[in-house]
Amino acid sequence: MDFDNSKPIYLQIVDFFYENILEKRWQEEERIPSVREVAMMVEVNPNTAIRAFNHLQDLEVIYNKRGIGYFVSQDGFSKVxxxxxxxxxxxxxxxxxxxxxxxxxxxxxxxxxxxxxxxx
Amino acid sequence: MLTLKQLQFHYPNSRPVLKSVNLSFKPGGIYGLFGKNGEGKSTLMKLVSGLLNPKMGLCSLKGRSTQSRSVATLRDLFLVPEDFELPGLPIQTYEKVHSSFYPNFSKETFYNLIEEFRLSPNQVISRLSFGQKKKVLIALGLAANTPLLLMDEPTNGLDIPSKSQLRRILASYVDDGKCIIIATHQVRDLHSLIDHVVILDNAQVIFDSPLSDVSEKLWFGKASKENEASALFSESTFGGKAIFPREDRDESEIDLELLFNAVLTEPTQINTLLNSINHG
Structure with a gap:
């Protein structure tokens, strides 16, 4: 991923999630890649990736099933x-x-x- | 995990390389160690790994002095040095010789990395290029799974795709139990991975701060006529990049190169602001 210099990286990762959800590559109620997988995909520190996950969870775009992983919310598409x-x-x-x-x-x-x- | 207390060092008949360095490194982070040429980055790494003895002060890993080079300490750390001599052995023999020193060594990780770096186990190391040798060492260091991993200029000699591979590998490597310290000039190569910055200058630590604090207190943007006066540091060119107190602005992306230059020119101003308590 190429980073834009003005926006914090975690928000750029958030945008990457939005794109995937809007283009239906990640469907509602579908499991999305883990924190570590996302960190590897975009080549960032996992701590930065966690910030993006927390941000999206606060906005209720994604949710966490303990021990299983993160999923796109039921109304994730319309939220985004x-x-x-x-x-x-x-x-x-x-x-x-x-x-x-x-x-x-x-x-x-x-x-x-x-x-x-x-x-x- | 790793503590440096009043560490002092100088080479025979020369000026101090480090005077009274105090630092503490915690697991779960990737530390970027920066400084101009000859400011003691590599010396610091050698002191930490027990290759050099401090003139004064103490360096301890998990409570044990690294100077004593005990087995318990040496198997807990791995140093990928900037330059090195490697023997004329096939990669797999080299792995067999070294892996036995590290209780958590993962052969699987090692051979996966060797494959990812497009090397093969029976290649003789002395016949490889500098960059390829470096890859062998990086693979060995990551596979050793030590709580402390030190890397001195790891991207030196790596081609462009390998730098991206290294970032991906490091991103998957950090966990709560490990601490990684990377000394580098190539700030751009690894900036998305580093979450804590240490800067050495004039044989001292002049900056030591997590990037989360930096983005909380500082704002990186362009200088303009209106905001010029409030800039803490700005590049001389007109409309150049500048650092401001963040105040209530939206968080901006940290420009490590700019931060480095700012800390070298305005260390007190930057540090005072970072250490200030939030009013909000």
Missing amino acids: LEIKRREFMEQTLPDVFKKMSLMDIPFDELKNAYNQQKKK
């Missing part, structure tokens, strides 16, 4: 969707709007670009 949507609305969009006003791009132009992209 909600988190990512909020992230998009609160972080990505304001950024786009800021750039639009900086470059003086009218909203209609954005709308056209969106419609064209959709047609493809």
Whole structure:
């Protein structure tokens, strides 16, 4: 995994989990790789991987079955969707709007670009 | 697990390499030992493993002085040195000779690593390249399963895919009972694995802190006109990377190289902030 320099590694691992859940590579109620396996996959200290697991457990995206391992929650997919949507609305969009006003791009132009992209 | 108390050392007729070094290492962590060339990293490792005798002070592993080189101590540690001479033996013979010294030696781990490193057990070690020899030693060190593993510049001589392999292997290797100390200049090679940083400068320890404290107290970002004044340290280039007190900012990723440079130039400022008690 290539790390982005601005975001803590554990949050980048969280993003990696989100991606797997949204793309349905990891299904709800399915067992996911262990802390050690994830640490190996992304080549990080297991302590960093544990932080990612704890974070996701706090958000109820995954849960732990004692002695068996970690599983995607029953409503894990919709939980992730909600988190990512909020992230998009609160972080990505304001950024786009800021750039639009900086470059003086009218909203209609954005709308056209969106419609064209959709047609493809 | 490992304690260094007022450790002092100098080579004959030369300035002190280490003066009054106090350090304590706990199991379950990967320690990164940094310092400029000639600041005593390798000397420290040799003192810890009993290859050199301190002029003063004590180094003890699980309560036993490593200076005495007792069997009980030597089987609890393994040093992968930076440079070495290895005999003209096939890898498997070399393994047989050395594995008997380590009660928890895992032949399975050793031969898996040898295979992963694309070596074969009957190759004669003296005919291997430097990087391949290093791999043999790394495999031996990991397979020895000792509570303390010391590695001096482990990524030196390794090709690019092997560095990634080493990271993967180390990630799977740490557990609550083991302590790993890695001395390196190649901060980028292993930064995602290290969770505690020790920096040596001018024969002394000038920084000793878990990275969790660093990310709690410091913020790594870009310098701009607005925040310039509050920066603890910044690179000279305009818009360069800088370190700030974190305050209520979101956690940022630690830039070890930047931290290293900052500690060398502003040791007191950085340390004071790290040792400050949280107001929140």
